[in-house]
Amino acid sequence: MGMFDTVSDATIKKGECTDIYFVRTEEILEKERINPLVSMEVTAAALPDTWGIFCGLSDVLALLEGVPVTVDAMSEGTLFYPGEPVLRITGRYRDFCRYETAILGFLCHASGIASATAHIMCEAKGKPVFSFGSRRQHPSIAMMIERAAWIGGADGVSNTCAPPGMPVVGTMPHAMVMCFKTPEDAWRAFDRDSPKDVPRIMLCDTYCDEKTESLHAAECGATAVRLDTPRSRRGNMRAIIEEVRWELDSHGYSQVKIFLSGGVTREDVIAYRDCVDSFGIGGAIANAPVVDFAMDIVEIEGKPKAKRGKKSAVKQVYELVCEKHRTLPVGQAPPANAVPLIKQYITGGKIVRQSDMADARKRVLAWIRRATDETKDKNNKKIPQKKQSGKSSA
Numbered sequence: 001m002g003m004f005d006t007v008s009d010a011t012i013k014k015g016e017c018t019d020i021y022f023v024r025t026e027e028i029l030e031k032e033r034i035n036p037l038v039s040m041e042v043t044a045a046a047l048p049d050t051w052g053i054f055c056g057l058s059d060v061l062a063l064l065e066g067v068p069v070t071v072d073a074m075s076e077g078t079l080f081y082p083g084e085p086v087l088r089i090t091g092r093y094r095d096f097c098r099y100e101t102a103i104l105g106f107l108c109h110a111s112g113i114a115s116a117t118a119h120i121m122c123e124a125k126g127k128p129v130f131s132f133g134s135r136r137q138h139p140s141i142a143m144m145i146e147r148a149a150w151i152g153g154a155d156g157v158s159n160t161c162a163p164p165g166m167p168v169v170g171t172m173p174h175a176m177v178m179c180f181k182t183p184e185d186a187w188r189a190f191d192r193d194s195p196k197d198v199p200r201i202m203l204c205d206t207y208c209d210e211k212t213e214s215l216h217a218a219e220c221g222a223t224a225v226r227l228d229t230p231r232s233r234r235g236n237m238r239a240i241i242e243e244v245r246w247e248l249d250s251h252g253y254s255q256v257k258i259f260l261s262g263g264v265t266r267e268d269v270i271a272y273r274d275c276v277d278s279f280g281i282g283g284a285i286a287n288a289p290v291v292d293f294a295m296d297i298v299e300i301e302g303k304p305k306a307k308r309g310k311k312s313a314v315k316q317v318y319e320l321v322c323e324k325h326r327t328l329p330v331g332q333a334p335p336a337n338a339v340p341l342i343k344q345y346i347t348g349g350k351i352v353r354q355s356d357m358a359d360a361r362k363r364v365l366a367w368i369r370r371a372t373d374e375t376k377d378k379n380n381k382k383i384p385q386k387k388q389s390g391k392s393s394a
């Protein structure tokens with residue numbers, strides 16, 4: 001037993017963090033001398049949104065390295081739709097049956113966080129969003145949360161245990177403000193003592209009205225004010241934000257930005273993206289609903305076979321230029337210019353391709369850009385065109 005209520009890496013790697021029915025299945029199949037060659041695919045029958053972002057493969061590769069199986073998968077950061085296989089394992093069933101629990105756990109959780117982040121980023125329309133939610137989950141998985149949020153397109157993360165390669169950012173807690181005699185003392189100390197590259201974002205809701213504290217913070221050198229207004233005080237958050245903006249502008253602080261945090265949801269991002277400069281989001285990222293992936297046999301001894309509700313045969317998913325993805329059985333010719341999305345990552349227990357976090361993020365950022373441009377185009381098309389009649393209707 002470790003110090004905390006967590007399962008060790010070694011236990012997970014041995015396949016000992018599993019559902020009991022897999023252990024019993026292994027024993028029964030062994031006694032009966034049954035160990036068929038199977039292909040199993042991971043799919044989500046439904047998603048909370050129209051699309052999801054595939055994430056968590058790097059942990060699956062670490063788990064299955066050395067297990068005599070072949071693993072084909074979409075790259076991390078790939079957009080997927082319900083029903084599409086995102087990962088396939090081929091091997092003797094008894095050799096990997098006990099790993100299903102951990103495999104699904106890795107993929108369901110990380111993909112849930114990456115998907116929620118990507119949807120939020122699409123709605124933010126270019127306004128920076130930071131992942132502040134590692135405190136909403138067990139600390140032992142903070143690295144996974146921040147990695148998935150980064151792959152999903154977040155502009156930075158707050159936990160110091162984030163994997164290398166992403167900005168670790170933060171402002172100041174209410175507790176720090178309260179350790180000083182006045183908020184002004186706290187803001188001045190923050191400005192005095194913080195490294196030069198730390199943005200001077202001052203928390204402005206500890207004791208007084210946001211407008212009053214924001215003006216005082218601006219006088220103390222704030223480059224941005226963080227509004228983390230408690231629920232009990234949020235009569236009309238938009239009115240509060242607009243009032244803060246108005247007063248900052250009219251007192252000569254138009255360069256001071258507004259940073260919103262505290263229970264911010266995707267709906268809040270849509271509601272306030274026009275009047276807020278950046279967002280700090282905790283629960284809506286870290287507590288995102290998991291993707292309901294399932295892992296099912298689709299072939300036994302090279303022959304298509306599936307339970308009801310699932311499509312048999314090993315499949316490839318293709319990206320097409322002018323339509324959504326298309327899923328076809330492996331071996332069936334794809335349409336011209338179709339790009340296969342499933343690649344081999346493990347061959348006979350050996351990792352033959354690594355999953356790269358930076359590449360995964362690039363894929364998601366390209367999609368967010370595309371989705372944002374498509375919305376812009378749609379909105380532009382909605383603007384009624386003036387008739388070229390030569391007459392003006394004043």
Ligand code: PCP
Nearest residue numbers: 132173174228261262263264281282283
């Ligand atoms: C925390 C942090 C962010 C919150 C949590 C993000 O606020 O400062 O604003 O998580 P959420 O989106 O799930 O709310 P507090 O709990 O007020 O903590 P502190 O006073 O330390 O800022």
